[in-house]
Amino acid sequence: METRRTPLHAEHEALGAHFTDFAGWRMPLRYDSELAEHHAVRNSAGLFDLSHMGEIVLAGPEAGRALDHALVGHASAIGVGRARYTMITRADGGVLDDLIVYRTGDQEFLVVANASNAAVVFQALVERAEGYQTTVEDKSADYALLAVQGPAATTILAGLTTTDLAAVRYYASYPTEVAGRPALLARTGYTGEDGFELFLDPADAPHVWQALLAAGAPHDIRPAGLGCRDTLRLEAGMPLYGNELTAERTPYHANLGRVVKLDKQADFVGRDALAAVAERGADAKLVGLKTESRRAPRHGYPVLDAAGTPVGEVTSGALSPTLGYSVAMAYVTPEHAEPGTKLAVDIRGRQEPVEVVALPFYKRNS
Structure with missing residues (x-):
């Protein structure tokens, strides 16, 4: 299967991007320095191409009810012009994907899925919407998606739109x-960080990309790739599908039980299984790990107790550019999940001491 390219591929090439294959797409990993791009987002602004994400539109008088059945959240309660983070699960409660649902009209919703899961989510929504008065369409090819993120994002974007950005709520x-x-x-x-995502016609994406870079030049904006995006979201304690979120884990395992609306009137796929986990508690808990060195725990590394017995596994880890030491997220047994607990990670045969800490590792001043 041929690797797909976003509408901004030529822009990335012109900027000297280093590419990687990701979920069937040819995406910028970095342009010059992942470290510089990371610090730009934390201190000024970074510009990301997210056009590989999947966009699915549900429209019709029962679109909200269909999503209430399909997802763990209460989509029909979202106000027009608002959005909500949610998940779609299997019948056994395992996560198929985490999503953002935007209500774009009284009878229309935009569901944004991860690139690696877009086809799975679309098929699941088609199946779960059967019998409801709604259409389900994969509109991914109709959208380009850009994100400008960082403390200077509002200032940069303000000069390019008449929308009062100060009035735009999170x-x-x-x-x-x-x-x-x-x-x-x-x-x-x-x-x-604070910031904005822009859904555009693919034909307009290069123009808007160039305009954002030009407007952001006095504020030290940088184009940013997937490499720094991963360290940024790790520092912020945000889960990544395939790492913290999988079909073998429920939202409760990932400390995201708040997105599961067991009290909504609509029955939904996975409800019984999730209610059972909510009642008895998850058998593992996602925690943050802080190291005492710069050696980074990586995905799949065993987490050990004081006796050297495995009690969990690292899901994501990296040297934190913002904090200056290595951090990781990991699933551990509930009895080892209390902040302050001393554990170790087996890093290529060497036990590195770690301490359980509360997530996120980094939180912006706001």
């Missing part, structure tokens, strides 16, 4: 224009 979206092109502007992101 997890809200507005139809507007950016650099003279139609866009759905949302105050969402995956970096732990």
Whole structure:
């Protein structure tokens, strides 16, 4: 199968991007320095191409009810112009994907799925919407998605849109224009910083990308790739599908039971299994680990107790550019999940001491 390219591929090439294959897409891993891109997002702004994400539109008088049945959240309660983080699970409660659902009209919802799961989510929504008065369409090819993230994001974007960005609430979206092109502007992101995501016509994406870089030049904006996106979301304690979220774990395992709305009237796929986990408790808990060195625990490394007995496994880990030491997220048994607990990680045969800490590792001042 041929690797797909986003509408901004030529822009990335012109900027000297180093590419990687990700979920069937040719994506920028970095442009120059992952470290510099990471610090730009924390201190000024970074510009990301997220056009590999999947966009699925449900429209019709029962679109909200269909999503209430399909997802763990209460989609029909989302106000027009608002968005909500949620998940779609299997019947046994295992996570198929984490999603953001935008209500774009009284009878229309935009579901944004991870690139690696877009086809699975679309098929599941088609099946679960059967019998409801709604259409389910994969509109991924109709969208390009850009994200400008960082403390200077509002200042940079303000000069390119007439929308009052100060009035745009977190997890809200507005139809507007950016650099003279139609866009759905949302105050969402995956970096732990303030910022915006822009849904655009693919043909307009290069123009808006160039306009953002030009407007951001006085503020030290940098184009940013998937490499720094991963360290940013790790520092912010945000889960990644395939690492913290899998079909073998429920939202409760990942400390995200708050997104499961067991009290909504609609029955939904996975409800019984999730209710059982909520009642008895999960058999593992996602925690943060802080190391005493710069050696980074990596995905799959065993977590050990004081006696050297395995009590869990690392899901993500890296040297934190912001903090200057290595951090990781891991699943451990509940009795080892209390902050302050001393554990170790087997890093290529050597036991490195770690301490359980509360997530997130980094939280912006706001």
